[in-house]
Amino acid sequence: MKKLHVNVSVNNNDLEFLCNPEDTLLDVLRNDLNLTGTKEGCSTGDCGACSVILDKKLVCSCLVLAAEVDGSDIDTIEGMAEENKLHVLQEKFLEHAALQCGICTPGILIAAKSLLEKNQNPTEKEVRYWLAGNLCRCTGYDKIIRAVLDAAREMRKDYGPNYS
Amino acid sequence: MVKVKIWGSLKNLADGSDYVSVTGSNFKEVIDNISLKYPGLKPQITRGVSLAVDGKIYKESWFTPINEDSEVVLMPYMQGG
Amino acid sequence: MDQITPKTTKEFKIVGTRPLRPDGIDKVTGKAMYGADLYAPNMLYGCLLRINEPHAFIESIDTSNAEQLSGVKSIVTFKDFIKINPDNKNNQILENCIANEKVLYDGHAVAAVAAVDLSTAKKALKLVKIKYKKLPFVITIEDAMKIGAPVVAIGKKNENIPDGYSDNVIQYCSFGHGNLEEGFKAAHKVIKRTFKTPSVHQGYIEPHACLASMSNDGKADLWCCTQGHFNVRSICSSIFKMDNSQLKVTASEIGGGFGGKTTVFIEPIALALSQKSGHPVKMVMSREDVFKATGPTVSSLVDVEVGMKKTGKITAARAIIRYEGGAFPNETYELGAQSAFAAYDLDAVKTEAFNVLTNRPTQAAYRAPGAPQSIYAVESVIDELCQFFNQDPLYVRILNAAKKGTKSSYGPTFDDIGLKATLEAAKNHPHYTSPLKENQGRGISCGFWFNFGGNTCVSLNINFDGTVGVVEGNPDIGGSRSSISQMAAEELGISLDKVKTVIADTNSLGHNDVTDGSRVTFSVGLATIKAAKAAKKELCKRASKLWGIDEDAVIWKDGYAHPAGANAGNQEPLSLEDIAKVSSQTGGPIAGHYEVNADGAGVSFGVHLVDIETDMETGHSKIIRYTVFQDAGKAIHPSYVEGQMQGGSVQGIGWALNEEYIYSSDGKLQNPGFLDYRIPVASDLPMIDPVILEIPNPGHPYGVRGVGETSIVPPLAAINNAVSRATGIRFTELPLSPPRVLKAILNKQ
Numbered sequence: 005m006k007k008l009h010v011n012v013s014v015n016n017n018d019l020e021f022l023c024n025p026e027d028t029l030l031d032v033l034r035n036d037l038n039l040t041g042t043k044e045g046c047s048t049g050d051c052g053a054c055s056v057i058l059d060k061k062l063v064c065s066c067l068v069l070a071a072e073v074d075g076s077d078i079d080t081i082e083g084m085a086e087e088n089k090l091h092v093l094q095e096k097f098l099e100h101a102a103l104q105c106g107i108c109t110p111g112i113l114i115a116a117k118s119l120l121e122k123n124q125n126p127t128e129k130e131v132r133y134w135l136a137g138n139l140c141r142c143t144g145y146d147k148i149i150r151a152v153l154d155a156a157r158e159m160r161k162d163y164g165p166n167y168s
Numbered sequence: 169m170v171k172v173k174i175w176g177s178l179k180n181l182a183d184g185s186d187y188v189s190v191t192g193s194n195f196k197e198v199i200d201n202i203s204l205k206y207p208g209l210k211p212q213i214t215r216g217v218s219l220a221v222d223g224k225i226y227k228e229s230w231f232t233p234i235n236e237d238s239e240v241v242l243m244p245y246m247q248g249g
Numbered sequence: 250m251d252q253i254t255p256k257t258t259k260e261f262k263i264v265g266t267r268p269l270r271p272d273g274i275d276k277v278t279g280k281a282m283y284g285a286d287l288y289a290p291n292m293l294y295g296c297l298l299r300i301n302e303p304h305a306f307i308e309s310i311d312t313s314n315a316e317q318l319s320g321v322k323s324i325v326t327f328k329d330f331i332k333i334n335p336d337n338k339n340n341q342i343l344e345n346c347i348a349n350e351k352v353l354y355d356g357h358a359v360a361a362v363a364a365v366d367l368s369t370a371k372k373a374l375k376l377v378k379i380k381y382k383k384l385p386f387v388i389t390i391e392d393a394m395k396i397g398a399p400v401v402a403i404g405k406k407n408e409n410i411p412d413g414y415s416d417n418v419i420q421y422c423s424f425g426h427g428n429l430e431e432g433f434k435a436a437h438k439v440i441k442r443t444f445k446t447p448s449v450h451q452g453y454i455e456p457h458a459c460l461a462s463m464s465n466d467g468k469a470d471l472w473c474c475t476q477g478h479f480n481v482r483s484i485c486s487s488i489f490k491m492d493n494s495q496l497k498v499t500a501s502e503i504g505g506g507f508g509g510k511t512t513v514f515i516e517p518i519a520l521a522l523s524q525k526s527g528h529p530v531k532m533v534m535s536r537e538d539v540f541k542a543t544g545p546t547v548s549s550l551v552d553v554e555v556g557m558k559k560t561g562k563i564t565a566a567r568a569i570i571r572y573e574g575g576a577f578p579n580e581t582y583e584l585g586a587q588s589a590f591a592a593y594d595l596d597a598v599k600t601e602a603f604n605v606l607t608n609r610p611t612q613a614a615y616r617a618p619g620a621p622q623s624i625y626a627v628e629s630v631i632d633e634l635c636q637f638f639n640q641d642p643l644y645v646r647i648l649n650a651a652k653k654g655t656k657s658s659y660g661p662t663f664d665d666i667g668l669k670a671t672l673e674a675a676k677n678h679p680h681y682t683s684p685l686k687e688n689q690g691r692g693i694s695c696g697f698w699f700n701f702g703g704n705t706c707v708s709l710n711i712n713f714d715g716t717v718g719v720v721e722g723n724p725d726i727g728g729s730r731s732s733i734s735q736m737a738a739e740e741l742g743i744s745l746d747k748v749k750t751v752i753a754d755t756n757s758l759g760h761n762d763v764t765d766g767s768r769v770t771f772s773v774g775l776a777t778i779k780a781a782k783a784a785k786k787e788l789c790k791r792a793s794k795l796w797g798i799d800e801d802a803v804i805w806k807d808g809y810a811h812p813a814g815a816n817a818g819n820q821e822p823l824s825l826e827d828i829a830k831v832s833s834q835t836g837g838p839i840a841g842h843y844e845v846n847a848d849g850a851g852v853s854f855g856v857h858l859v860d861i862e863t864d865m866e867t868g869h870s871k872i873i874r875y876t877v878f879q880d881a882g883k884a885i886h887p888s889y890v891e892g893q894m895q896g897g898s899v900q901g902i903g904w905a906l907n908e909e910y911i912y913s914s915d916g917k918l919q920n921p922g923f924l925d926y927r928i929p930v931a932s933d934l935p936m937i938d939p940v941i942l943e944i945p946n947p948g949h950p951y952g953v954r955g956v957g958e959t960s961i962v963p964p965l966a967a968i969n970n971a972v973s974r975a976t977g978i979r980f981t982e983l984p985l986s987p988p989r990v991l992k993a994i995l996n997k998q
């Protein structure tokens with residue numbers, strides 16, 4: 005079978021890869037690009053562990069065919085911290101103990117980041133509904149929600165009143 | 169003699185009472201002597217038992233001392249999740 | 250987030266604080282390596298062929314076509330394992346991983362393939378030809394127990410089974426004391442009900458995954474996500490008849506387990522595929538396989554009968570418990586029988602329990618295994634009696650609560666336990682007296698778990714620069730490396746950032762039992778404190794040499810060696826770092842270690858309070874408020890204790906409201922995916938308020954009790970009671986999903 009050639013930018017790095025037509029973006033990220041921070045919990049779009057941002061949109065990478073992403077920008081968990089500076093969300097997740105096993109954490113951080121890019125001042129309810137596609141079996145979500153709300157608060161502070 | 173409370177479904181396999189009495193001054197001696205004196209209990213002991221001594225559960229430590237006046241309860245071998 | 254601590258507890262500096270976890274950065278940046286994250290050069294992908302029949306006799310397996318496919322490197326079936334070790338004592342575990350003569354449940358694996366990539370492996374599976382004969386099957390407890398039922402496996406029956414049941418009833422036990430007949434006679438009201446709970450899955454987000462590499466000389470390396478890599482080693486080395494020392498198992502970071510990763514499912518298969526092919530083999534389960542072939546809980550059918558005086562005093566209590574845990578024996582029924590009435594001080598009590606074989610996946614432990622099902626039934630009947638007598642449900646529980654000196658329903662007499670204090674904390678909490686609106690109900694329930702100790706080894710090494718490495722052997726499932734470091738720092742009197750805790754592979758430390766039974770903070774903590782004490786002794790000895798005084802004349806306090814008194818001299822105290830820096834010159838590196846089979850874990854109780862609003866038009870129940878009260882003995886890292894309380898509660902909430910294994914009439918699992926097997930999501934829930942009580946466990950130097958499991962126990966009955974009160978209908982079957990609740994509402998109207 006002939007492999008397909010794909011060009012993408014992942015976390016601002018221009019990359020190319022070859023894939024089979026049936027390979028998902030998740031397969032390629034993990035198996036070919038060594039980006040194992042994006043997790044696989046179900047491969048059917050039901051758990052959110054594989055969340056990435058594809059051209060500014062939050063997607064389940066297990067539902068995206070790798071061949072389709074040619075020319076796209078992709079953000080994964082590996083690109084969230086800048087150099088050695090953690091993103092506010094990452095800091096707040098640590099501070100609030102918003103992870104236990106941590107397998108859901110990359111997906112939830114990516115999803116939360118995409119929420120805060122759209123809505124700088126979400127209510128608890130909005131956070132809960134936005135994250136409803138990301139399963140966490142360890143925490144009962146309480147500390148996750150607190151961490152996201154706190155990060156939003158912090159980011160509004162950082163960016164000044166005009167941000168919100 | 170140490171008085172050991174056994175659980176309900178073992179009663180008929182011993183001599184019908186809630187307790188068995190055996191000699192022994194530690195976990196292993198007590199368990200071994202129960203097997204010898206009450207062969208009906210042997211299959212369960214082979215499957216695994218714990219002992220509660222004065223309220224504390226011991227899963228298997230042979231040399232846990234047991235006094236004649238200790239409260240000793242035979243329990244199934246315990247496993248968690 | 251309240252914390253209720255008696256004034257008398259020991260003063261701590263680091264224990265009880267909330268430092269950032271040491272593995273945190275790796276986990277928020279995607280660096281942490283989980284089961285599926287390791288790749289090896291030249292590795293193959295392994296896959297299992299599963300048969301979608303609940304019960305079938307395997308007539309033949311023909312792998313010849315699959316072997317011909319280019320890229321296929323090895324194929325194994327059960328026969329290969331018999332060749333390796335015909336008298337393996339873990340056959341039961343192996344037969345669950347790969348079927349022997351019979352397919353015992355829908356999704357039971359029969360053959361495995363390793364190939365250069367996953368798509369080739371999957372193609373090869375399609376070429377394996379299996380001939381089998383369908384057999385009659387049983388799915389439900391009721392059907393399986395009846396005389397004449399299809400028998401799942403013969404020869405598994407214990408010697409003590411009462412007459413009148415099919416051969417699927419293989420295990421039986423009973424516990425209790427006192428005169429039931431008199432007790433029931435003394436009651437003003439006796440209520441008897443039958444309850445049902447479905448099987449539910451642990452639902453960890455990380456599917457089982459491993460990477461195995463075994464060479465022809467029988468040496469092997471195995472990387473896997475497990476709650477106990479030493480246990481994986483014991484099981485696999487006996488299956489392969491190899492020395493423990495030749496199989497090195499490394500535990501990856503683990504993406505949840507909750508009891509479900511205490512055994513093996515794919516590890517022996519990957520080892521066999523690797524041995525046969527000479528390549529490393531990676532296997533990762535699909536979510537469907539996780540649901541179909543790894544352990545859910547037992548499902549249950551429980552009769553409970555309780556007699557009460559109008560004062561609220563319980564006069565007698567009895568339960569008949571029937572659990573089904575698939576096609577192999579298990580001990581969960583005993584735990585259900587022992588925990589059912591553990592929260593009560595009763596003069597007359599009896600529990601009987603049966604374990605029944607069915608054609609369903611083999612149960613695995615799930616947080617407090619066996620306790621949620623039986624306690625759900627008991628707590629529901631007690632609530633109904635409270636309603637009948639118009640008694641306050643917390644008052645009644647306080648009146649009957651087990652306490653120090655209570656002869657427990659399972660035999661031993663309780664030592665210090667925190668149940669009464671926990672109940673009182675609930676009673677005094679503002680949640681309990683807050684007003685309820687229309688269609689809302691408030692439910693409460695007690696919960697109980699034993700907690701265990703077990704085999705534990707810890708090494709604590711003092712580095713030359715005064716930092717400390719702690720080596721332990723229990724996979725960190727919810728932040729335990731943090732708690733262990735805290736206890737080491739506390740005991741040594743140094744700052745936390747000087748300590749790093751790592752989890753060793755099976756060749757680097759002695760045997761450690763599985764991370765289960767809420768044992769890690771208790772047992773590993775205990776061993777860490779003892780190892781630190783041993784290191785302190787050596788540190789004092791070095792100080793005594795430096796000062797030229799007697800070893801006994803040196804004491805350790807707050808991170809420094811001090812002369813014991815005026816007679817010993819007035820030397821300047823030496824810090825751990827001072828002594829470590831010259832340890833090379835004073836006798837060599839300094840370390841402490843401790844090995845133990847720990848006992849005295851101390852039982853733990855919890856009380857949950859929940860407000861529910863049920864929509865009378867749709868039957869949908871929404872949680873309005875949830876408060877968890879639990880005795881932690883001593884909370885080392887309160888955030889992670891809260892996390893255990895919250896996470897366990899939400900798993901219990903899922904069990905109560907949504908989750909269940911659904912079977913079709915042909916014995917097949919209908920919902921093996923997160924879409925149809927619905928675990929709670931963020932928008933289903935409110936905040937879960939934890940209230941930690943600290944009633945020190947006399948069996949631990951810092952008073953720690955296990956906290957991991959108790960929290961899954963109370964939600965089932967608490968929610969059942971809340972929905973029953975909100976709707977005015979007594980429910981006796983879980984889950985309380987909208988269709989079930991709506992049907993009951995319509996029937997009533």
Ligand code: FES
Pocket residue numbers: 043044045046047048049050051052053054055064065066067
């Ligand atoms: S792996 Fe993509 S949603 Fe679960």
Ligand code: FES
Pocket residue numbers: 102103104105106107108109139140141142143454504505
């Ligand atoms: S922290 Fe384990 S699944 Fe979320």
